[in-house]
Amino acid sequence: MEAKSRVALVQPRIPDGNYLPNLGIMYLAGLLLRRGYDVKVFDENIDGQVAPSVIAFNPQVLGITCVTAALGSACRLAEQVKTRLPAVNVVVGGPHISAVPAETLDQNAVIDFGLVGEAELTFPMLCDRLTGRDDSEEIPNVPGLVHRVEGKAKLNAAPRFLSDDELDDVPYPPWHLLPMERIFKQATHGLFTRGKRIMPVMTTRGCPNYCTFCSRVMGFNFRRRSIDNVIGEIQWLYDTYSIDEIYFEDDTFTQDPERAHALLDAIITLNLGIHVKFANGLRADKVDEALLQKMKSAGVYWVGFGIESGSPHTQELMMKRLDLDLAAENVRLAKSMGFKVGSNCIIGYPGESRADVKESLNYFLRLPLDSFAVVPCVPFPGTTAWMECDKNGWLTERASDYDNFWFEIFKVNPLIETPQLSAGDLMRGIREAYIRFYFLNPKRSALVARMMLKKTWNRWSSVKWLRALRANSSVIPRVEGPDYAC
Amino acid sequence: MHVKIIEGCIVCRQCECQAPDVFVIEEKAHSARVHQPHPNGDREADVIQAIKGCPVHVIKLKRDRVPATVD
Numbered sequence: 001m002e003a004k005s006r007v008a009l010v011q012p013r014i015p016d017g018n019y020l021p022n023l024g025i026m027y028l029a030g031l032l033l034r035r036g037y038d039v040k041v042f043d044e045n046i047d048g049q050v051a052p053s054v055i056a057f058n059p060q061v062l063g064i065t066c067v068t069a070a071l072g073s074a075c076r077l078a079e080q081v082k083t084r085l086p087a088v089n090v091v092v093g094g095p096h097i098s099a100v101p102a103e104t105l106d107q108n109a110v111i112d113f114g115l116v117g118e119a120e121l122t123f124p125m126l127c128d129r130l131t132g133r134d135d136s137e138e139i140p141n142v143p144g145l146v147h148r149v150e151g152k153a154k155l156n157a158a159p160r161f162l163s164d165d166e167l168d169d170v171p172y173p174p175w176h177l178l179p180m181e182r183i184f185k186q187a188t189h190g191l192f193t194r195g196k197r198i199m200p201v202m203t204t205r206g207c208p209n210y211c212t213f214c215s216r217v218m219g220f221n222f223r224r225r226s227i228d229n230v231i232g233e234i235q236w237l238y239d240t241y242s243i244d245e246i247y248f249e250d251d252t253f254t255q256d257p258e259r260a261h262a263l264l265d266a267i268i269t270l271n272l273g274i275h276v277k278f279a280n281g282l283r284a285d286k287v288d289e290a291l292l293q294k295m296k297s298a299g300v301y302w303v304g305f306g307i308e309s310g311s312p313h314t315q316e317l318m319m320k321r322l323d324l325d326l327a328a329e330n331v332r333l334a335k336s337m338g339f340k341v342g343s344n345c346i347i348g349y350p351g352e353s354r355a356d357v358k359e360s361l362n363y364f365l366r367l368p369l370d371s372f373a374v375v376p377c378v379p380f381p382g383t384t385a386w387m388e389c390d391k392n393g394w395l396t397e398r399a400s401d402y403d404n405f406w407f408e409i410f411k412v413n414p415l416i417e418t419p420q421l422s423a424g425d426l427m428r429g430i431r432e433a434y435i436r437f438y439f440l441n442p443k444r445s446a447l448v449a450r451m452m453l454k455k456t457w458n459r460w461s462s463v464k465w466l467r468a469l470r471a472n473s474s475v476i477p478r479v480e481g482p483d484y485a486c
Numbered sequence: 487m488h489v490k491i492i493e494g495c496i497v498c499r500q501c502e503c504q505a506p507d508v509f510v511i512e513e514k515a516h517s518a519r520v521h522q523p524h525p526n527g528d529r530e531a532d533v534i535q536a537i538k539g540c541p542v543h544v545i546k547l548k549r550d551r552v553p554a555t556v557d
Contacts, residue, residue, distance in 0.1 A: 100513050117506075143506075157521060158506030210498055210541050219503040220539060319498075319541065384496045387516040 004038035005131035008059035012066055012073035013044040016406035018188045020279075023202055023249060024094065025065050026173030028123050033174055035124055041177040044073060046186060051080035058085060060131045063123065065094035068380055068405040071104070078110040089130045093119045096402070099215045099382025101146040105153035114146035118205075118218065120170055122159050161219045167205065168229045172236055175199075180241060191371045191451055192302045192340050194275040195245025199237050203230045203263060207251040209283070210319040211308070212384035213346065213377060222255050231266045238272050245275040246299075253278050254286040261291065267298040275299045281306020281344060284327035292330075292337055302370075303334045304342040310363020311356040314349050319384075328367060335368045342371035347429055349377045350388040353420045361433045370447070374433045375407040376414040376426050394418045488548040489520050489533055495544050504536035505529060509545075518545075 009025040025041060032039045040057050042050040054062065054077075062081055066074040078090045090112045097104045097114040105114055115122050126142045128134035140147050143159035162170070184197045203225050205218040237243045254260045267276065276299040284305040295303070307327050308320050315322055334341045345364050347357050364372055379386035379395065381402075389395045398404045399415040412430050414423045438444045489508060491501075495517040501509040502518060508529060510521040525533060537545045 103513055155510070157510065158502055160506065161503070210500070212496065212498070216499060216503075220500050221503065382497070382499075382511070382513070384498060387497050391516060 004036060005061075005127070005133060006038045006040075006057060006059040007032055007061045007063060007127055007131075008054050008057055009039065009041045009063045010050060010054065010065075010074075010077060011041075011043045011045065012064060012070045012077055014067060014070045014073070014406070015403060016069060016408075019045045020187055020189075020200060020247075020249075021175075021178060021183050022065055023173060023200055024119075025063065026175065026177075027120060027170050028063065029177055030171030030174050031120060031124050032127065034171055035128075037127065039174075039177065041174075043178060044077070046179060046182055051077055054081050055084045059088060061089045061091060061127050063091045063093065066092060066096050067094060068096045068099075068402050071096050071108075072401075072403045075108050075110050082110055089113065091115060091123070091126060091130075093123065095215055095217045096381065097146065098217045099380065101155050102153040103381075105146050105148065112147075115142075116144045116146065116155070117158050118161055119144070119159075120162055120166070161206065161221060162223065164223050164225070167223055167225045172233050175237075175241065189245075189247055189277060189279075190302070190304070191342065191447065193245065193277070194301055195243070197241060197243045198245040198247050198277075199241065199243045200247045200249045200279065201230065201233055201237070202249045204250045204253070204255070204259075207255065209252070212317070212319050213308075213349070213380070215380050215382045218251065222252075224256065224259055227259075227262050227266050230263060231270060234267070234272070234274075235270065238274065243274060245277060247277050247279055249279045251280055252283055252286075253280075254282050254291065257286060257288075257291060261294060264291075264294040264298040268294070273299075275301055277302055278304060280304075281308075283322070284330050284343075285323050287330050287334070289333060289337075292334055292339070296337060296339070300339070302340040302342065304344070304371075305331060305334075307343045307364070308346050309349065309352075309356075310345065310360040311352070314352045314356045314360060317349055317351045318346075324363065328363070331367045331369065335370075340370045341368065342373075343367065343369055344373040344375065345433075346377050347374060348414055348416055348418075348421055348426045350379070350385055350392070350394060350416060350418055351420070352418075354425055357421065357425070357429050361429060365433070365436055369437075370444070372433075372437050373407075374430045376412055376430070377416055378405055378407060379416055380405060389416050389418075392418075396423065487525060487527065487530060487533070487550060489523055489525065490546050490548075491518055491520055492544050492546060494542050496542055498541060500539045500541070501536035501545055504539060505532035508533055509536060 009029055011022040029039045029041050044050050064074045081088055092111050093115040098116040101114050101116050105111055122142050122144050129139045143156055146153055146155045189198055206222045208220050208222050281304045284307055309315050331341055345360060379389045394416050396415055396417050398413055412427045414426045417423050438448055497516060502511055508522045508525045509518050512519040537547055
């Protein structure tokens with residue numbers, strides 16, 4: 001019998017300390033399993049050093065997903081694997097290479113190919129050609145492929161995005177390829193969580209808004225999985241992994257209120273008694289009392305609003321264009337309905353003045369929020385914000401190292417310094433906001449203390465797991481594949 | 487049909503998302519660029535979608551003149 005082609009998929013270490021299993025590589029793993037590949041998924045955030053395991057697996061294709069801050073880890077891993085397996089094809093996908101494909105390939109010789117945009121159509125196509133399963137087509141013709149021609153990076157026209165029907169056809173993520181019990185313990189889901197076995201689900205892709213700090217990897221066209229398909233996945237996760245909370249990773253869950261109502265109705269009818277949370281902020285002008293009421297009935301306990309700035313001028317700079325009065329009204333409404341309510345604020349946006357920062361922070365400090373994060377603007381490559389900073393020479397020295405491109409909540413080292421706003425101004429603004437929001441409010445101080453204790457406990461319990469792993473590798477239970485419904 | 491981009495692009499990537507075979511982002515130039523200035527007629531709907539979606543109105547489209555026919 002002919003041996004199966006082997007593909008290893010890896011999520012490299014992300015330095016921000018927040019860990020979530022990566023849905024992108026899991027969707028690709030599902031598609032490759034369906035095509036008969038031998039697939040293994042590795043996660044440096046869970047497994048630590050994965051290079052020895054990847055080398056032992058001896059894949060023909062090594063697929064690495066990476067956000068900007070993980071580019072360094074991705075290249076280090078690729079180098080380790082390539083030293084031992086020089087024939088392996090290293091393919092990088094994800095947000096960073098989608099934003100700056102040519103630069104990434106030109107500056108990192110260890111990467112053989114990159115894929116921009118959604119790779120559900122293109123990665124299996126590339127794997128078929130790299131492993132010799134399909135020799136009818138040339139490798140460089142794959143849409144969205146960045147490859148080298150005479151030593152220089154060349155980018156093919158981007159692939160189209162998946163349609164609604166194609167989204168339904170993507171298999172549910174084959175979670176049995178990952179150590180789920182450890183993921184339940186180590187994944188982070190913000191300040192407030194109720195469940196202990198939390199799984200991510202993505203029900204829509206894309207976002208039609210123009211926020212200039214976002215690299216919108218999944219495009220402008222808002223695409224929806226069918227309600228039946230989503231409900232099928234939730235039921236499957238409940239039956240297979242006994243989940244007690246769903247973490248919706250949609251970019252903007254309430255973008256289509258009618259569809260949000262329909263999905264929440266279906267969750268209520270399903271009646272599994274599980275909690276529901278949203279990973280990303282909801283647009284505060286896209287909710288109303290009826291929708292919030294439905295969320296409550298569906299098991300939502302925390303609502304995070306992506307307000308980003310309380311200054312109308314900064315809102316305009318960001319092209320977020322939120323009605324701040326309506327946003328404040330909806331925050332108060334959600335709070336009055338018994339939700340825990342959070343929001344976040346970006347400060348130091350290119351073009352923002354000290355007066356804007358003051359106005360913004362005062363806006364948030366007047367809201368009845370339970371949690372609040374103030375982060376300095378991270379000018380992700382490929383975004384309008386990054387372009388502005390690069391053009392005007394506003395990037396600090398720290399911005400020359402992509403390892404620093406992540407949101408630091410308590411330790412502030414800005415990547416941008418503008419004539420209107422110095423790094424010192426930013427640090428003072430953030431410190432003052434946290435002191436006023438958390439430490440001058442006993443309830444919120446207690447909350448932070450609880451969170452710290454919980455984090456310490458989680459870290460301690462993961463050390464226990466690592467020790468157990470070293471002592472006896474069979475200690476970690478893995479859910480095996482027969483139940484996997486492609 | 488002739489498509490061009492004038493100065494002022496903010497690299498929001500909307501055009502690339504709508505018509506990836508027509509528009510491409512030029513990383514170093516900080517701008518979108520027309521990859522295919524004369525796309526086929528069947529791409530017109532996507533190009534128009536990109537023009538409508540452009541927040542800074544920098545995408546310009548000139549339709550080919552249809553020569554008058556003499557019966």
